[in-house]
Amino acid sequence: MASRPSCTGFRCQRIYHLTHTDWLSRLGQNVLAPLIAIVAILTVAVLLRWLAHRLISRLTTGVAAGGMPKIPHPRRLGPTSFERRAQRARTVGSLLRSVSTFVVHGTAFVLVLGKLGIDVAPILASAGVVGVAVGFGAQNLVKDFLSGIFMMLEDQYGVGDVVDLGAASGTVEMVGLRVTTVRDIDGTAWYVRNGTITAVGNSTQHYGVAVVDIPIGYSADVEHALEIAGEAARQAVAEPPLADDILGEVDILGTQNLTQAAITIRLTVTTKPGKQWAVRRALTADVKTALDDAVIAAPLAGLAGLAGLATIARS
Incomplete structure (x- = not known):
């Protein structure tokens, strides 16, 4: 009667058939089988991580390079929109790659522990309890991290x-x-x-708006002042260095505000992101000079302004 191995299973029977050694068949059953399973798990994990990273890289590269309108509207997209899109895509891609690596490696680690005969249920339960405790104690930290992730995703x-x-x-x-x-x-x-x-x-996303407010006196002709201010602003934005920072036409909005001492007229122009303040300062100086050259009445101040208003009212 042929002897039989003390263990059961396909691998045990196969090794015993080849070696006719009981201890070697048991060793193969207890060591070789888990070792093969662990190698398979690690191999699949490496492949999954590589595929996930490759897919994320292709998606983020496509988002950064494509999907933009051929002729961007100046009020929606500034000259740095392509760079911002690429930067955001790289940031999101890096974040997604880190998350995918954590998920794949974490799952593989748990599966390997199971193949080694370690009961992972108490470990997972303990990790869950610790995670809840840490999350409760560090909820502000978790809130900060989640807010930071969404800020990056939404640019x-x-x-x-x-x-x-x-x-x-x-x-x-x-x-x-x-x-x-x-x-x-x-x-x-x-x-x-x-x-x-x-x-x-x-204030510097996609485009900016330079808002120029100029006060003039109550005795000034508002329509004439608006005409002079508009012409001075158009000449200024048509020449360097302001011309390089302008994305739109000068808009004459008219009278903006009335006070006891002055009438405020307003004009605006769309600029490149972050250039609105420099453009506003330059336009304010040019428009003020043009109004002075045209002898447009300047605003009065304090009691003089009140006296001027009274004089205008009496006349």
Whole structure:
């Protein structure tokens, strides 16, 4: 009667048939089978990670390079829109690759522990309890991270943008998953937690608008003043260096405000992102010079203004 191995299973029977050794068949059953399964798990994990990273890279590259209108509208897309799109795509791609690596490697680790005969149920239960405790104690930190992720995905602002975050306003120097660093006009660096940001005002995204308000006296001809101001502004934006920063035509909006001392007229022009302040300063100087040359009445101040109003009323 032929002897039989003390273990069961296909691999055990096969090894015993080849070697006729009981201990070697048991060793193959207890060691070789889990080893083969672990190698298979690790191989599949490496392939899945490679495929996920390749797919994410192709998607982010396609998003960065395509999907843009052939002729971008100046009020929607500034000259840096392509660069911002590529930067955001790279940021999101890096984040997705990190998440995919964590998920694939974490799953493979749990499966390998199971093949080694380790009961993973208590480990998962303990990890869940620890995760809940840590999440409850660090809920502000989790909120900051989630807010930072959504800010990057939505491209609310980036490094170099001029923003108003409520708690601080200025130029963005660093955007992290937890903290955004903003330097204000006085040079103070503000560290704002992403979870505390409820509203973002971005002054340098896509395009800017230079708003020029010029006060004139009550005795001035408003229509004539608007004509002179508009012509001076059009000449200024048609020549360098302002011409390089302009995306649209000068809009004459007319009378903006009435006070006791002056009438305020307003004109606007669309500019490249971040150039609206320099354009506004230059246009203000040029328009003011043109109005002075045309002898447009200047606004009065204080009691003199009130006296002037009374004189105009009596006449």
